[in-house]
Amino acid sequence: MGHHHHHHDHSNGNIRTAFFLNFFFTIIEIIGGLLTNSMAILSDALHDLGDSLSLGLAWFLEKYSKKGHDEKYSFGYRRFSLLAALINSVVLVIGSVFILTEAVPRLLNPESPNAAGMILLAVLGIVVxxxxxxxxxxxxxxxxxxxxxxxxxxxxxxxxVLIVSIVLFFVDLPILDPLLSIGITLYILYNVIMNLKKTMELFLERVPDGIQLDDIKQRIEQIDNVLSIHHTHLWSLDGEHHAFSTHIIVPDHMQKDDVCTIKSQVNKIIRDIHLDHVTIEIEYESEECSVNQVHHH
Structure with missing residues (x-):
């Protein structure tokens, strides 16, 4: 255990270093973009800002979500990473819209950026x-x-940016700058929308990707002595850690050992999924399921 734990702190330290690298550099870029009058650099700065935000949130949450569960959050803090992703998306969308409103008018009357300054910043960007x-x-x-x-x-x-700035250094084609800027920004927006979709699906407790719930249900129903199952749910806390629950109806004559066998077989079926929480409720045929009395299925 000690080894594993140590390894984790190491990855966290890396996230932290990457965050500070990126964050300070983003500030340099924003200033540089304004000084060189380059929209492409500003949109790349936004791209980097988005990444430093997600790095910062990842670093903070990597520590926070490890807290485990407590009185208030019985599932632990894994969901906080979804919240972080949501905040990050909102920031990027606002930034992208701002950059587009600046870059699009420049297509009509392009302003010449300072190509030499752009080259310097781009080289720095690649290095950092x-x-x-x-x-x-x-x-x-x-x-x-x-x-x-x-x-x-x-x-x-x-x-x-480096390629465009080298071209601009030799050729007077100022329209290249807003074009590149719009390209980068649309790319950012596309990614943000895809991420938002994933985040929302997790918030809405969608069955995690790549898992066939029907297939799992069928396999459980095929176990000996399982008459039927209901209230079967599979959801995800953060996209990586999932939870599963189901109610299994068994014949009245079942002994404790038989019930244990059924449970272990169910656990075998769902073993391949990374489940943090598994709840298996066993009900006898003649016993009225308390849940069933409330909702008639």
Whole structure:
């Protein structure tokens, strides 16, 4: 256990370093974007801001969601990561809309950005985000994987800015800057919308991706001595940690051992899913299920 725990702190430290790297750099970018008069750099700054926000929230929540359950939150704090994702999405949507309102008018009367300054910032961007990617590369958790993917995206964004700024340095084509800016911003918006959709589905307790609930139900119903099942629910706390509950009706003559056998078979069926909470309610045929008296199924 000690080893595992140590490993986790290590990944958390990486998230923290990546966060500070990214956050300070985002501030430099925003100032740089304003000084070089480049919309492309500003939209890349927004992209990086989004990533530093999710890094910061990931770092904070990685600590927070480990708190386990208490009196107030009996399921623990895993859901807080969904809240973080939601906040992050809102920030990015507002930022994107702002950048689009600035960049679109510039298509009609483009202003020349300072190409030399852009080149400098882009090189810096590639170096800083590259360093963050390397730092996050060995992360194990889903969190860390998502983050290193985001950071890699940032590097590619900066490569695009670098290419455009080199072209602008030699050719006077100021329209390239707002074009790139709009491209980056639309890409950000697309990702935000996809993430929002996932987040909302988890909030609404949708069955987690890649799990066939009907298939699980059928397999449970095929177990010896299982007459039928109802109130079967499978939901997710944060996209990684799931919970499952079901009511199983068995014949009246079942002994304790038989019931234990059924439970262990159900556990076998759902073993492949990463379940944090499993509730199996056993009811006898002649016993009126208390839940059934309330809602007639």
């Amino acid at each position: 985000n590259g360093a963050a990617v390397v730092k996050m590369k060995d992360g194990e958790s889903m969190n860390a994987k998502v983050i290193s993917w985001h950071l890699l995206e940032d590097v590619l964004g900066w490569v695009a």
